[in-house]
Amino acid sequence: MPFKYFGKINFTPYTKVDAFADYLHKGRLMGTKCKKCGERYFPPRADCLKCINDEFEWVEYSGRGTLHSYSKIYAAPKGFEDIAPYTIGVVDLEEGGRLLSWLKDIPENEIKIDMPVKVVPRIFEEIEEIKLYYTIEKR
Amino acid sequence: MAGVTLKIGIVGIGHGRFGNRSDATVQELAFEPFKMAIENTENLQRKDIDALVVGSVPEYHMQRSLPGVVAEYVGMNPKSTWLTEAACASGSAAIRTAYMSIKSGLHDIVAVIGVQKMRELSTQEILALMGRVGDVQWESIFGTTFPGYYALYANRHMYQFGTTKEQIAMVAVKNHYYGSMNPNAYFQKEVTMERVLGSDEVAFPLKVFDCCANADGAACIILTNEKNAKKFSDSPIWIEGLGSASAEMSMLRRPNLVEIPSAVEAAKQAYAQAKIKPSQIQVAEVHDCFTIAEIMAYENLGFCPKGQGGKFIEEKQSYIGGKNPVNVDGGLKAKGHPVGATGVSMIVEIVKQLRGEAGKRQVPGAEIGLTHNVGGIGQYCFVHILRR
Numbered sequence: 001m002p003f004k005y006f007g008k009i010n011f012t013p014y015t016k017v018d019a020f021a022d023y024l025h026k027g028r029l030m031g032t033k034c035k036k037c038g039e040r041y042f043p044p045r046a047d048c049l050k051c052i053n054d055e056f057e058w059v060e061y062s063g064r065g066t067l068h069s070y071s072k073i074y075a076a077p078k079g080f081e082d083i084a085p086y087t088i089g090v091v092d093l094e095e096g097g098r099l100l101s102w103l104k105d106i107p108e109n110e111i112k113i114d115m116p117v118k119v120v121p122r123i124f125e126e127i128e129e130i131k132l133y134y135t136i137e138k139r
Numbered sequence: 140m141a142g143v144t145l146k147i148g149i150v151g152i153g154h155g156r157f158g159n160r161s162d163a164t165v166q167e168l169a170f171e172p173f174k175m176a177i178e179n180t181e182n183l184q185r186k187d188i189d190a191l192v193v194g195s196v197p198e199y200h201m202q203r204s205l206p207g208v209v210a211e212y213v214g215m216n217p218k219s220t221w222l223t224e225a226a227c228a229s230g231s232a233a234i235r236t237a238y239m240s241i242k243s244g245l246h247d248i249v250a251v252i253g254v255q256k257m258r259e260l261s262t263q264e265i266l267a268l269m270g271r272v273g274d275v276q277w278e279s280i281f282g283t284t285f286p287g288y289y290a291l292y293a294n295r296h297m298y299q300f301g302t303t304k305e306q307i308a309m310v311a312v313k314n315h316y317y318g319s320m321n322p323n324a325y326f327q328k329e330v331t332m333e334r335v336l337g338s339d340e341v342a343f344p345l346k347v348f349d350c351c352a353n354a355d356g357a358a359c360i361i362l363t364n365e366k367n368a369k370k371f372s373d374s375p376i377w378i379e380g381l382g383s384a385s386a387e388m389s390m391l392r393r394p395n396l397v398e399i400p401s402a403v404e405a406a407k408q409a410y411a412q413a414k415i416k417p418s419q420i421q422v423a424e425v426h427d428c429f430t431i432a433e434i435m436a437y438e439n440l441g442f443c444p445k446g447q448g449g450k451f452i453e454e455k456q457s458y459i460g461g462k463n464p465v466n467v468d469g470g471l472k473a474k475g476h477p478v479g480a481t482g483v484s485m486i487v488e489i490v491k492q493l494r495g496e497a498g499k500r501q502v503p504g505a506e507i508g509l510t511h512n513v514g515g516i517g518q519y520c521f522v523h524i525l526r527r
């Protein structure tokens with residue numbers, strides 16, 4: 001399951017962290033860890049920011065975190081008009097790092113910054129092609 | 140190399156009308172302020188200009204490689220010309236490279252044109268294009284937009300500091316008030332708080348009146364060193380401090396979502412070089428691409444403590460007569476934001492203010508001014524401090 005299947009529209013089909021999509025397809029949320037200094041990254045990075053090393057390994061993330069901020073997008077860009085309005089959120093992950101995605105099944109009056117949330121790997125069922133993504137949900 | 144110690148000043152300015160300019164090509168837009176700037180610079184002839192720097196974001200135009208077509212159209216061939224790009228701060232980046240080229244002694248007199256014709260694209264195409272100034276690998280795939288990114292900042296700022304939607308709306312009310320006095324502005328009408336708060340949703344909590352408009356337009360300045368400046372102007376406006384910094388492309392790797400770190404760093408550099416404190420800034424042009432951006436700018440530039448930006452506008456400290464008058468030409472909000480032109484437009488306004496030529500919106504006796512031009516969602520920031 002190559003990286004090109006990640007996202008409703010994918011802008012970066014080729015990447016050194018290609019295996020991310022394959023893990024996500026199997027229901028696992030993975031980040032990277034520098035083999036030299038042990039620094040962890042989500043979003044995944046092939047190359048270490050901290051010690052300028054290019055060897056990494058995959059580490060699993062629990063998907064648990066808290067909502068750092070959010071916004072409901074009414075004016076959608078090209079390619080997303082069909083699903084607007086949608087609410088995007090930024091999650092501070094429990095293991096460190098952040099993630100951006102759509103909020104799912106959280107009533108508007110219950111959305112609170114810093115609320116506990118979980119990240120759930122998903123496959124677009126509305127689209128014929130296989131498209132992988134994840135959502136931010138209540139926990 | 141004696142030039143290295145000489146000050147760099149602005150001796151001429153020009154500013155075209157911003158807005159929907161479906162009447163002109165991009166090079167025709169560039170010609171307008173170029174002509175004005177030459178006329179504005181006493182004793183200057185076009186042949187005296189050594190080089191032309193163009194600040195613009197190329198993706199908006201059908202015409203590729205803009206400096207080529209602009210240099211030809213304004214008659215600068217065979218002089219040196221190049222493009223600078225730093226998203227919405229491309230104009231300020233152009234000024235920085237012009238400053239470097241004069242300071243190094245490579246060039247004597249340089250023209251900078253900031254120009255953009257955004258409206259060759261549809262709003263949806265612009266939303267998609269601008270959304271991709273975030274990280275495209277991990278963010279844009281969820282349909283992020285430019286207003287959406289600033290909305291993430293707005294919601295976090297409101298949560299963390301208690302900033303209210305009314306305080307945020309006050310920025311729009313102020314900037315449209317001053318925009319009503321600027322004949323070059325896209326929107327020259329005042330708006331009420333009710334109108335701002337009642338406007339259509341764009342990206343919660345930001346509404347139509349929290350967002351600047353995509354626009355077409357151009358601005359131009361002529362720079363030279365101390366030695367030449369006196370030939371061209373009785374009152375050159377000196378560039379006393381320059382700051383430039385960058386921040387993570389991805390929001391997900393930023394330390395927080397309540398300040399623009401590149402602005403804090405760029406401001407620090409500019410204040411140190413100019414030996415100026417924030418309280419001494421008598422007039423400022425800041426990057427209010429969204430209302431929340433101006434509130435963060437007050438804080439990031441040190442006009443008020445962190446988290447107090449909402450209070451600063453509520454107390455009218457950014458109006459003429461307040462502590463630091465901000466965007467008294469209407470800002471991006473009322474002028475419109477032709478991305479490449481904006482940084483140059485800011486400098487043009489400060490030069491007018493420091494020369495005492497700003498008319499109805501003149502800050503009385505202004506001698507020190509500042510520009511703050513943010514590229515993308517803070518990926519780049521340039522701060523310039525100018526003095527009479």
